Amino acid sequence: xxxxKDAAVVAPDSGVPILEPTTLTLTEDRISIIGANGxxxxxxARLINGLVLPVTGSVEVDGxxxxxxxxxxxRKVGYLFTDAxxxxxxxxxxxxxxxxxxxxxxxxxxxxxxxxxxxREIGLAAKADVSVNALSGGQRQLLALAGVLACTPSxxxxxxxxxxxxxxxxxxxxxxxxxxxxxxxEVTHDLDSAARAERTLVVDLGRVVFDGDPKEAVxxxxxxxxxxxxxxxxx
Amino acid sequence: MISLLGIYRPRRTLMHRAPVWFKMLLLVGMxxxxxxxxxxVTSIGITAACLLLLASTLPPLKATLKGMGAIVVIAILTTLxxxxxxxxVRALDLAGDIVAIAALALAVSSSTSMxxxxxxxxxxxxxxxxxxxxxxxxxxxxxxxxxxPEAAQILTESRVAARARGLERDPxxxxxxxxxxxxxxxxxxxxxxxxxxIAEHGRAPRGGSAPASEARDDAPGRVxxxxxxxxxxxxxxxxxxxxxRRR
Numbered sequence: 001x002x003x004x005k006d007a008a009v010v011a012p013d014s015g016v017p018i019l020e021p022t023t024l025t026l027t028e029d030r031i032s033i034i035g036a037n038g039x040x041x042x043x044x045a046r047l048i049n050g051l052v053l054p055v056t057g058s059v060e061v062d063g064x065x066x067x068x069x070x071x072x073x074x075r076k077v078g079y080l081f082t083d084a085x086x087x088x089x090x091x092x093x094x095x096x097x098x099x100x101x102x103x104x105x106x107x108x109x110x111x112x113x114x115x116x117x118x119x120r121e122i123g124l125a126a127k128a129d130v131s132v133n134a135l136s137g138g139q140r141q142l143l144a145l146a147g148v149l150a151c152t153p154s155x156x157x158x159x160x161x162x163x164x165x166x167x168x169x170x171x172x173x174x175x176x177x178x179x180x181x182x183x184x185x186e187v188t189h190d191l192d193s194a195a196r197a198e199r200t201l202v203v204d205l206g207r208v209v210f211d212g213d214p215k216e217a218v219x220x221x222x223x224x225x226x227x228x229x230x231x232x233x234x235x
Numbered sequence: 236m237i238s239l240l241g242i243y244r245p246r247r248t249l250m251h252r253a254p255v256w257f258k259m260l261l262l263v264g265m266x267x268x269x270x271x272x273x274x275x276v277t278s279i280g281i282t283a284a285c286l287l288l289l290a291s292t293l294p295p296l297k298a299t300l301k302g303m304g305a306i307v308v309i310a311i312l313t314t315l316x317x318x319x320x321x322x323x324v325r326a327l328d329l330a331g332d333i334v335a336i337a338a339l340a341l342a343v344s345s346s347t348s349m350x351x352x353x354x355x356x357x358x359x360x361x362x363x364x365x366x367x368x369x370x371x372x373x374x375x376x377x378x379x380x381x382x383x384p385e386a387a388q389i390l391t392e393s394r395v396a397a398r399a400r401g402l403e404r405d406p407x408x409x410x411x412x413x414x415x416x417x418x419x420x421x422x423x424x425x426x427x428x429x430x431x432x433i434a435e436h437g438r439a440p441r442g443g444s445a446p447a448s449e450a451r452d453d454a455p456g457r458v459x460x461x462x463x464x465x466x467x468x469x470x471x472x473x474x475x476x477x478x479x480r481r482r
Contacts, residue, residue: 086423
């Protein structure tokens with residue numbers, strides 16, 4: 001369970017609010033977050049695994065405060081970035097997954113076996129020894145996901161994981177995320193994907209302006225965006 | 236040379252099975268021998284041995300030839316310079332040394348996985364644990380190797396972008412985006428390390444790691460009722476060159 005208790009974030013230099021005080025309890029297995037670029041949705045997602053810490057209030061994951069127990073929280077919460085390239089560190093696929101497992105498995109042979117098993121589960125076993133630079137965008141995103149899942153988190157936060165992918169990979173990665181037996185929180189611009197969640201948050205200008213039924217949320221988001229677009233056209 | 240960073244291929248050769256410490260000792264020992272011994276016959280012998288050792292690791296042919304090609308060119312230039320000076324003994328010795336050390340280094344790279352190297356560096360750094368956790372030093376080495384091809388790619392893309400805008404002769408049009416994107420890549424990598432809990436020892440700053448797109452100065456103030464959509468600021472363009480200004 002994820003609990004936001006009046007959690008707020010401001011820009012460190014200017015003091016400009018990025019996320020207004022937010023109180024939420026997230027218990028559903030499939031939650032989507034939608035909003036315009038720069039609206040604060042990624043900040044909301046990053047608060048969950050302590051990549052961003054609230055300036056006021058707190059965020060707790062299964063009772064662990066992200067400020068005081070950041071490392072423990074990150075063991076529970078896997079994070080998937082939009083651009084998987086920045087998430088991949090080692091030269092080959094298997095070595096990258098093995099890097100995630102270093103703190104869990106000390107023996108190298110066992111670690112490599114576990115990494116191979118994670119790649120097999122995600123369908124990348126054939127690419128185990130391939131350079132990460134030689135993988136396609138979709139394969140890189142899958143590899144990043146394998147690195148996250150290898151650490152057996154209980155929650156996966158995915159920040160626009162399909163934005164840079166073509167239609168085929170978008171469908172594949174989306175289906176894979178939906179099939180995970182974990183709590184998945186997806187920040188997305190893909191409204192079809194957002195509508196498949198159990199609950200959707202609409203973030204706008206640093207505030208959660210809607211929290212509830214995904215289809216209703218998508219409608220509100222469209223109104224919000226197109227309403228502004230027509231206002232901009234008439235201005 | 237960048238292609239050589241991914242030269243490792245899992246095989247069952249003798250070099251692959253040898254422990255990392257042995258390979259590193261061999262590399263250091265052979266390098267010292269090459270520098271100390273200035274006999275052309277010995278040098279040619281060592282070179283042949285190192286080239287055979289490299290071949291025995293069955294490295295990827297294209298990347299190896301490309302990498303060794305650059306080394307051979309340097310060795311030829313050095314040899315020509317020494318021959319021009321009339322010192323053929325030194326010419327043979329130097330050329331042999333350069334090729335031998337490069338071939339041995341490649342043999343080690345092509346037979347050692349990054350994971351094994353990381354374990355070795357971590358073990359080596361253990362006496363320095365009062366200064367930095369050994370795991371962090373190991374990750375630092377991996378990150379350095381990871382950053383080289385990325386920085387090269389950013390430089391290439393910046394050069395292409397500058398050419399597309401007709402600014403290929405203005406170094407600022409290449410260097411400024413390269414520098415800013417490299418820093419951006421480093422920040423992203425840092426966030427990813429943090430998110431993956433790798434070499435984690437500190438705390439994230441309060442509100443200090445908000446995504447760049449959301450931590451902007453152009454965001455509206457406290458009044459957040461119905462302001463217009465925040466616009467993405469235009470990218471900072473490099474100042475026009477003197478020649479462009481004259482035009």
